[in-house]
Every structure is written in C-alpha cells, then in structure tokens.
Amino acid sequence: MNELTINGARLWQSLMDLARIGATAKGGVCRLALTDLDKQGRDLVVSWAKEAGLSITTDKIGNVFMRRAGKNNALAPVVCGSHIDTQPTGGKFDGNYGVLAGLEVVRTLNDKGIETEAPIEVVFWTNEEGSRFVPVMMGSGVFAGAFSLETAYAAKDTAGRTVQGELERIGYVGSEEPGKHPIGAYFEAHIEQGPVLEDADVTIGVVKGVLGLRWYDCVVHGMEAHAGPTPMPLRKDALQVATKIMQEVVAIAHRYPPYGRGTVGFVEVFPNSRNVIPGRVKFSIDLRNVDSERLDAMDREIREFIDSTSKATGLEITIQQVSYFAPCPFEQGCVDAVASGAKKFGYSSMDVVSGAGHDAVYMARLAPAGMIFIPCKDGISHNEIEDTRPEQVEAGCNVLLHAMLDRANRAG
Amino acid sequence: MNELTINGARLWQSLMDLARIGATAKGGVCRLALTDLDKQGRDLVVSWAKEAGLSITTDKIGNVFMRRAGKNNALAPVVCGSHIDTQPTGGKFDGNYGVLAGLEVVRTLNDKGIETEAPIEVVFWTNEEGSRFVPVMMGSGVFAGAFSLETAYAAKDTAGRTVQGELERIGYVGSEEPGKHPIGAYFEAHIEQGPVLEDADVTIGVVKGVLGLRWYDCVVHGMEAHAGPTPMPLRKDALQVATKIMQEVVAIAHRYPPYGRGTVGFVEVFPNSRNVIPGRVKFSIDLRNVDSERLDAMDREIREFIDSTSKATGLEITIQQVSYFAPCPFEQGCVDAVASGAKKFGYSSMDVVSGAGHDAVYMARLAPAGMIFIPCKDGISHNEIEDTRPEQVEAGCNVLLHAMLDRANRAG
Numbered sequence: 001m002n003e004l005t006i007n008g009a010r011l012w013q014s015l016m017d018l019a020r021i022g023a024t025a026k027g028g029v030c031r032l033a034l035t036d037l038d039k040q041g042r043d044l045v046v047s048w049a050k051e052a053g054l055s056i057t058t059d060k061i062g063n064v065f066m067r068r069a070g071k072n073n074a075l076a077p078v079v080c081g082s083h084i085d086t087q088p089t090g091g092k093f094d095g096n097y098g099v100l101a102g103l104e105v106v107r108t109l110n111d112k113g114i115e116t117e118a119p120i121e122v123v124f125w126t127n128e129e130g131s132r133f134v135p136v137m138m139g140s141g142v143f144a145g146a147f148s149l150e151t152a153y154a155a156k157d158t159a160g161r162t163v164q165g166e167l168e169r170i171g172y173v174g175s176e177e178p179g180k181h182p183i184g185a186y187f188e189a190h191i192e193q194g195p196v197l198e199d200a201d202v203t204i205g206v207v208k209g210v211l212g213l214r215w216y217d218c219v220v221h222g223m224e225a226h227a228g229p230t231p232m233p234l235r236k237d238a239l240q241v242a243t244k245i246m247q248e249v250v251a252i253a254h255r256y257p258p259y260g261r262g263t264v265g266f267v268e269v270f271p272n273s274r275n276v277i278p279g280r281v282k283f284s285i286d287l288r289n290v291d292s293e294r295l296d297a298m299d300r301e302i303r304e305f306i307d308s309t310s311k312a313t314g315l316e317i318t319i320q321q322v323s324y325f326a327p328c329p330f331e332q333g334c335v336d337a338v339a340s341g342a343k344k345f346g347y348s349s350m351d352v353v354s355g356a357g358h359d360a361v362y363m364a365r366l367a368p369a370g371m372i373f374i375p376c377k378d379g380i381s382h383n384e385i386e387d388t389r390p391e392q393v394e395a396g397c398n399v400l401l402h403a404m405l406d407r408a409n410r411a412g
Numbered sequence: 413m414n415e416l417t418i419n420g421a422r423l424w425q426s427l428m429d430l431a432r433i434g435a436t437a438k439g440g441v442c443r444l445a446l447t448d449l450d451k452q453g454r455d456l457v458v459s460w461a462k463e464a465g466l467s468i469t470t471d472k473i474g475n476v477f478m479r480r481a482g483k484n485n486a487l488a489p490v491v492c493g494s495h496i497d498t499q500p501t502g503g504k505f506d507g508n509y510g511v512l513a514g515l516e517v518v519r520t521l522n523d524k525g526i527e528t529e530a531p532i533e534v535v536f537w538t539n540e541e542g543s544r545f546v547p548v549m550m551g552s553g554v555f556a557g558a559f560s561l562e563t564a565y566a567a568k569d570t571a572g573r574t575v576q577g578e579l580e581r582i583g584y585v586g587s588e589e590p591g592k593h594p595i596g597a598y599f600e601a602h603i604e605q606g607p608v609l610e611d612a613d614v615t616i617g618v619v620k621g622v623l624g625l626r627w628y629d630c631v632v633h634g635m636e637a638h639a640g641p642t643p644m645p646l647r648k649d650a651l652q653v654a655t656k657i658m659q660e661v662v663a664i665a666h667r668y669p670p671y672g673r674g675t676v677g678f679v680e681v682f683p684n685s686r687n688v689i690p691g692r693v694k695f696s697i698d699l700r701n702v703d704s705e706r707l708d709a710m711d712r713e714i715r716e717f718i719d720s721t722s723k724a725t726g727l728e729i730t731i732q733q734v735s736y737f738a739p740c741p742f743e744q745g746c747v748d749a750v751a752s753g754a755k756k757f758g759y760s761s762m763d764v765v766s767g768a769g770h771d772a773v774y775m776a777r778l779a780p781a782g783m784i785f786i787p788c789k790d791g792i793s794h795n796e797i798e799d800t801r802p803e804q805v806e807a808g809c810n811v812l813l814h815a816m817l818d819r820a821n822r823a824g
Contacts, residue, residue: 194641211640215686225791227675227698228623228767229606232665234791239676240662243655250652253644263639264651265686269679274627274696276677284686286639355640379637379646 003344004112006401008394011104015393018044018084018100019092028384029092033085033127033138034062034163039170041084045099045124052106054122057181058174061152062126062167063139065181067119068106070408075118076184076367078408080105080400082359083128083139090129091386093191093376093393099124101189101397105404116408118184125359126172132157137359142178144362149178179366185334185407186363189372189400191388193356195379203395204342205352205373208335210361211259211288212295212327218245218306221316224271224279235277239269241313242281248305249285252298259353260298261288285319290353291327328361334370337406341372341399368407372399415756416524418813420806423516427805430456430496430512431504440796441504445497445539445550446474446578453496454584457511457536464518466534469593470586473564474538474579475551477593479531480518482820487530488596488779490820492517492812494771495540495551502541503798505603505788505805511536513601513809517816528820530596537771538584544569549771554590556774561590591778597746597819598775601784601812603800605768607791615807616754617764617785620747622773623671623700624707624739630657630718633728636683636691647689651681653725654693660717661697664710671765672710673700697731702765703739740773746782749818753784753811780819784811 021040022031031037042064046056049066057065067077082098102122109116125143130136133155135147142152153164167173192198197205222238246264253262266284285302289295303319310317342349352373363369374396377387433453434443443449454476458468461478469477479489494510514534521528537555542548545567547559554564565576579585604610609617634650658676665674678696697714701707715731722729754761764785775781786808789799 192641193638194643195637195646196641196643199646213640225607226605226768226794227673227677228625228700229604229608230673230767230791231606231608231670232662232673234607234611237662237675239658239679243658246651246655247659250644250649258643261639261642261644263649263687263689265639265681265688265690266684267651267679267681269677272678274677275675275698277675278677286687288640355642356638357640379642382638 004108004401006104006108006394006397008390010107011100011397012390012393014048014100014103015092015096018096022086024384026384028386029086029090030088031084031086032088032132033129034132034166034170036170038085042172045084048103049122052103052110054106057176058172059176059178059181060149060174061139061142061178062172062174063143063178064124066122068109070116070119072117073119076182077119077121078185078404079121079123079183080187080189080404081123081125082188082190083125085127085129087129087131087382089382089384091381091384093386093388094193094381095128097191097393098189101400104397105401108401116405118408120404120408128359133163137357137362140359140362144365145179146362183363183367186360186367186369187334187372187400187403188358188360189396190358191376191381192373192379193376193381196352197373197375198377198379200350202350203347203374203392204349204399206335206339206342206349207330207354207371207373208351209290209327209329210354210357211261211290212292213286213288213323213325214295214299214321215323216285216319216321217282218285218317218319219280219282222279225277227275227277230277236315237277238281238315239278241309241315241317242283244309245306246283249302252301253287256289256294256298259290260294261355288355289327291329295327325357328364330364330370331368334368337403338370338372338399341402344402345395345398347395347399370403372396372403416520416813418516418520418806418809420802422519423512423809424802424805426460426512426515427504427508430508434498436796438796440798441498441502442500443496443498444500444544445541446544446575446582448582450497451582457496460515461534464515464522466518469588470584471588471590471593472561472586473551473554473590474584474586475555475590476536478534480521482528482531484529485531488594489531489533490597490816491533491535491595492599492601492816493535493537494600494602495537497539497541499541499543499794501794501796503793503796505798505800506605506793507540509603509805510601513812516809517813520813528817530820532816532820540771545575549769549774552771552774556777557591558774595775595779598772598779598781599746599784599812599815600770600772601808602770603788603793604764604785604791605788605793608764609785609787610789610791612762614762615759615786615804616761616811618747618751618754618761619742619783619785620763620765621702621739621741622766622769623673623702624704625698625700625735625737626707626711626733627735628697628731628733629694630697630729630731631692631694634691637689639687639689642689648727649689650693650727651690653721653727653729654695656721657718658695661714664713665699668701668706668710671702672706673767700767701739703741707739740776742776742782743780746780749815750782750784750811753814756814757807757810759807759811782815784808784815
C-alpha cells in the first residue's frame with residue numbers, strides 16, 4: 001500500500017496534550033465553552049496551527065478558521081473540523097478528534113510538500129456542547145443562520161454571564177461576520193457515540209446522514225382511586241393506558257428499520273403512590289429516522305394509535321410535539337469520498353447514520369458535507385471513560401485526509 | 413311491611429351533630445385521633461350513650477364499649493361499632509356511621525322496649541385511620557393482639573407526642589386490659605369507599621370478606637444510553653421491559669375475577685431524561701384477592717412472568733414482597749344475617765368485598781364478624797366531599813338492627 005498516510009502517533013500525542021487542559025481525575029476532560037480552560041485550549045490549538053503555517057480568522061461568535069492556502073485561492077476552501085469545548089464530564093475525543101485530525105491532515109500535507117488545488121481549512125466551532133450556554137451547536141448554528149448572533153450573545157450561564165461577555169473576556173470575538181466565510185465542502189471526523197461500529201467490529205462508519213427527530217409530550221388522563229376498593233372494570237387507570245402507548249413507541253421504531261428509533265425516557269405518574277390507581281401519567285416520546293418520509297410515517301402511526309387508544313379506553317390522551325429537527329442526509333459526493341477513502345486503506349467500513357446532532361448538520365445547509373465515524377468503546381461518550389483506540393483514531397484521520405484531498409483537487 | 417325500623421332522621425341528625433366537631437370549610441371533618449377534637453367527639457358520643465342508658469367501659473388503649481344489658485348477661489355481647497377519628501381531609505361518614513348506627517340501634521330498641529337475649533354493645537376503636545399515629549387500626553389491633561399495647565403507646569406523631577401521653581391528656585386511658593372484653597359477634601356498618609354499589613345502583617353491600625394483599629417492589633435493570641445513536645436491537649431499555657410487567661399485573665388481576673385487583677401505582681425511572689434510554693425502572697406492584705388460594709396463584713403468576721421476561725430479554729429483574737395481609741373472609745352466619753336483613757326490607761343488595769382494611773378485620777380473628785356497606789357518592793372517601801344519601805344511611809342501619817337482633821336472640 002503506497003497511499004499517503006497521516007502520522008498516527010503525532011495525532012494521538014496532540015489529543016493527549018489538549019486533553020491535559022481541563023483534565024479530570026477519572027481521565028476525562030471538563031473544558032466548558034468560553035471558560036478560562038476553553039481559552040487555554042483554543043490558544044494551544046491556534047499555536048499549533050500557526051506552527052503549521054496556517055492563517056487564522058475568527059468570526060464574531062468565536063468560530064476559528066485555520067487556513068492552508070491552495071494553488072487556486074479563489075476556490076472556496078475544503079473545510080474540516082468540529083469543536084473543542086466539552087461536557088462537564090466529557091472525554092478526550094468528542095469534538096477534539098475532529099479538530100486535531102484536521103490539523104494532522106495539514107501537518108501531513110506539509111511534511112510531504114503537497115499542494116492542493118483548493119485551500120484547506122480546519123475550523124473549531126464555538127460551544128457545540130451547549131452545557132454552559134444554550135442553544136447547543138451555537139457557533140455553527142449562528143454561522144448557518146439557524147439563529148441570530150444577538151440570540152447567541154444574550155445566552156446566559158447559570159451564574160448570569162453572557163456569551164458576549166465571556167467571548168470578550170477570553171479574547172475570541174473576531175471581526176468576520178458569521179456565515180460570510182466561504183465553505184466549499186465540509187468534513188467532520190468524530191467518534192460514533194453509539195455502539196454500532198463496535199458491535200459490528202468495523203473501523204470506519206460512512207455517515208449517510210443525521211437522524212431527524214420529533215419530540216412529544218404525551219399525557220394520559222384517568223381517574224385516581226384507591227387500589228383496593230376499585231374493581232378492575234370500573235378503573236380509569238392512566239398508567240395502564242400509558243404503558244400501551246410506551247410499548248407502541250418502540251414497536252413503531254421496529255417497523256421502520258434499520259434507522260427508526262423510538263424512546264420513552266421520561267415518565268411522571270400522579271399521584272405516584274403505591275395503593276392509588278394513577279390518575280394522570282405524563283411521558284416523553286422521542287421518534288427518529290433518517291428521512292422525512294419515514295419520520296412522518298412514524299408520526300402518523302403514533303398519533304393514530306393514540307387516537308384509537310383514547311377511543312377504546314374512553315380516556316383523554318393529549319400529544320404535543322415539542323421539538324422537531326428535520327433529517328439531514330449528507331451529500332452523496334462527500335459520502336462517496338469517505339467510502340472510497342476507507343476502501344483505499346482496506347479498512348472495514350459500513351454505512352451508518354448519526355443519531356446525535358453535530359456541527360456538520362448546520363454545514364450541510366450551506367455546502368456539501370460528510371462525516372467519518374470511528375468506534376468508541378462501549379458506545380459511550382459524554383462521559384469521562386469515553387475511549388477509542390489509537391489505530392482507529394489513525395484510520396479515521398487517513399480517511400479524512402483522502403476525502404479532503406479528493407475534494408480539494410476535484411475542485412481544480 | 414311491619415318490620416321494626418330505626419329512626420332515620422335521628423341517625424342523620426346525630427351524624428350531622430358529631431360532624432360539627434372538627435368541621436372543615438369544605439364540608440368535611442378533621443378530627444385526628446387523640447386530639448382535643450377527638451376528645452370532644454368521644455365525650456359527645458359517650459354522653460349520648462349515657463342518655464340511652466348504656467354503661468361505659470374503656471380499655472387501656474382507649475377503646476370505648478357502650479353496653480345495653482340483655483336478658484342473659486352471662487352471654488357474650490353482640491357488638492357493633494367502628495371509629496370516630498378521621499383523616500385530615502376526612503368526611504362525615506367514614507367510621508362515624510358505624511358507631512352512630514349502633515347507637516341508633518340501641519335507641520330504637522329502647523323506644524320499643526325490646527329486650528335482647530344477649531347484651532348489645534356499641535364500640536368505638538381508637539385511631540383507626542392511622543393519620544397521626546401508626547400503625548393504623550390501632551385500637552382494634554391491640555385488642556386482637558396483632559401488636560402490643562407498648563408498641564401502640566410508644567407511637568409518636570410528627571411533633572413527637574406519644575399515644576400514651578395523648579390518651580392520658582384527653583382522659584381516655586381505661587382500666588380494662590385490651591382483648592379481655594368478650595365479643596360474641598361483631599358487625600360494622602360502613603360506607604363502601606369504592607364505586608361498586610353506586611355503579612350497580614344497589615343499596616346494601618353484603619360484605620363477604622376483606623381482600624388480602626401482597627405488595628412488591630420490582631426493579632428492572634437495563635443500560636442507559638443515548639436515544640439517538642443506539643439502534644433498537646442494541647438497546648437494554650429498562651422501561652420497555654418494565655411496561656410489559658406493568659401490563660401483566662393488570663392482566664393477572666383480570667384472570668382472577670371478580671375480586672382480583674392488580675395495580676402499579678408508583679414508578680421511578682432512571683435517569684428520567686427525554687433523550688436517554690432508561691437504565692433502571694423501579695415500580696410497585698399491588699395484588700389483591702378475596703382468598704389465599706387465588707392471591708397465592710396471582711403471586712406465582714407474576715413471579716413466573718418476571719422470570720420468563722428476564723430470561724427472554726436478558727435483563728436482570730428483581731421482585732421483593734414488602735407487605736402481606738392475608739384475606740379475611742367473614743363468618744357465614746354473620747354474612748347471612750346481613751343478607752337476610754336486607755331481604756326483609758326489600759332493599760336491593762349484592763355480595764361485595766372490602767378492598768380496604770377495617771376494624772372488623774381484627775375482630776374476625778376473635779369472633780364471628782360481618783360488615784354492611786352502603787354506597788358512597790362517586791366511590792369517594794378520605795375526602796371532604798365524601799357523601800352518601802339519608803335513605804341509604806337509614807337502610808344500612810335497619811339491616812344492622814336486624815342482623816344484631818338475629819344474632820343476639822339466636823344466642824338465647
């Protein structure tokens with residue numbers, strides 16, 4: 001195999017070096033957006049970028065673009081990246097991997113003296129995690145026009161400090177208008193944050209898209225009554241009706257494989273007393289699928305089931321959609337670039353979808369986009385024990401390198 | 413119809429008079445055990461008993477026996493009664509009805525100059541409700557030897573005051589040893605506290621017995637995971653498995669009609685977050701039936717279902733019994749006396765069971781016992797809107813009168 005390869009040891013070392021900033025006793029990282037630690041992390045990555053000869057542009061929401069010039073700098077850059085803020089009990093890889101893999105791509109190109117047609121840029125987006133400030137995916141969201149800079153600036157943490165104030169304090173308010181930066185194509189390498197690749201013993205996940213979701217609140221109204229004196233036929237047991245619906249949520253997801261998901265995560269029973277028949281049950285419904293048609297069909301099925309259950313039981317049941325994100329299919333060219341990158345190296349690979357949101361979802365609104373997943377141990381992320389293997393980290397970065405080269409040179 | 417009848421208006425008036433002590437703005441009664449109000453209520457009932465020529469005996473736990481002599485005072489008395497303490501948001505009828513119906517029986521016998529073979533007694537038991545001091549059904553429980561006088565004396569309210577201290581304070585510590593008082597037979601008239609009679613439009617419930625119960629805590633152990641990235645086949649969703657069991661609890665009750673009851677009243681989901689697959693679900697199971705054989709069969713069924721569900725899903729499920737009360741069938745002679753009392757007057761009647769505990773359950777350990785139920789509005793009790801109709805109150809008391817006469821004269 002004579003393919004161009006990145007330096008896996010160097011990438012791993014960079015991941016470990018960045019993970020020292022905000023390192024936790026349990027081996028994780030706590031580096032919340034726009035804290036002093038975030039500033040230290042940003043400064044370190046920017047210093048590495050400068051060492052690699054990249055030029056830096058920061059926009060008004062603190063997104064940082066690190067640019068390696070191409071042969072034809074009139075072309076829109078091929079961009080990769082992710083984020084370097086973490087959850088309070090975050091790990092070393094979520095986000096950081098996508099940024100440092102991009103930096104490793106650049107370092108490799110520098111080592112070999114390779115020039116690309118289009119410029120290449122590595123970006124880190126502000127506050128992807130949303131732990132300290134909501135909305136989540138804030139930097140990429142403002143960039144894509146999902147919400148305004150003013151909305152983002154006004155967001156407060158629990159201590160009442162604003163995004164604007166904290167950005168100013170750490171010195172990351174740039175001059176560029178968010179969204180004015182050209183994006184030719186966008187790639188993001190990321191740990192899977194799920195169990196699929198590990199379960200299938202596959203190295204590279206070719207991400208076809210990000211699942212759309214519909215969130216609902218459902219309330220079943222029964223009548224509370226003493227559990228002893230009330231015979232079964234005279235009951236209006238809200239929980240018994242609610243559990244039928246909870247079962248159906250999962251059954252619906254199974255009817256839309258392989259990417260259908262149905263989850264009831266939250267349940268509140270009133271009055272929640274051992275010997276009282278529940279009079280009211282409120283619970284959440286989370287439905288996801290990879291395309292709008294299937295997600296809409298799942299929506300119809302749960303609504304029809306609730307209607308017919310209400311009629312059959314005589315109990316009032318309300319369902320209210322509280323959140324909606326459309327499915328985000330990635331551009332086929334980018335998906336193919338990832339797949340052929342994996343094939344070049346003989347890595348085992350499979351088509352996957354992302355169940356969680358990523359900055360790439362917002363980028364897909366603006367430009368062809370794609371993602372590369374690598375396995376993470378036990379499918380666990382947002383946890384200090386989040387882990388992945390050096391050879392997988394290396395493999396994902398090799399795929400990123402070739403996908404970006406493919407795209408950057410195709411442009412020429 | 414030339415049957416001997418009680419004075420319904422007088423009984424109703426007594427109920428309303430007693431309900432003034434501790435009356436609440438919403439039309440209910442708050443007269444907690446061993447408070448000043450309880451003393452006032454006790455004093456009023458005792459004064460009525462003395463006016464009716466009854467002799468008073470109080471035992472060491474404050475149970476008060478009010479005796480009308482018979483022709484043969486060597487015979488054990490035929491006793492009726494209930495309690496006059498209430499829930500904090502209690503009504504006018506729960507307990508009070510059974511005591512004042514007994515007093516009305518005595519007044520009627522006095523009016524007509526009727527002598528019975530065996531003596532007749534009316535009793536009110538201390539602290540049936542258990543709102544202020546636990547255990548519930550304290551006076552009858554000590555009397556029946558279910559727990560000791562010392563245990564009852566040591567019980568404290570939330571302010572740290574003991575049963576013994578409060579009994580002394582209100583002057584209701586008698587000299588008789590609890591349980592030393594002879595009981596020839598025991599009847600208790602009571603509002604149903606359930607919806608069965610009202611639903612069937614029936615006046616008299618012939619109570620066959622009190623349901624036994626088994627209470628359990630059940631815990632399903634799954635694995636929490638993000639709702640998005642985790643495909644359906646790789647989930648260990650504790651709630652989905654728990655809801656199968658919750659459905660089965662109700663299904664089992666339906667398989668043991670007409671007195672089987674199955675209730676899940678309490679549910680706790682961990683971590684109870686909208687987009688996290690539940691990792692652990694704890695819930696209560698309440699199974700009841702009228703005889704031990706059927707209750708034991710229900711117990712076997714739920715345990716077998718949990719075993720097979722655990723095997724089928726691979727999830728650990730624990731079930732632990734946390735409470736058991738044996739079913740309490742009433743003596744057939746007493747049940748028949750109630751049924752024939754209803755028949756005499758042409759009242760509509762039906763066999764019922766009590767789903768809730770009553771002092772009669774403890775009396776059934778010591779002597780033949782029976783209960784008479786009358787409907788209560790919407791099946792509601794332990795609530796200030798608790799209500800029943802004067803003609804139903806009168807009917808139940810007429811049945812009580814004849815059941816007691818039957819028993820008291822049969823003895824002769």
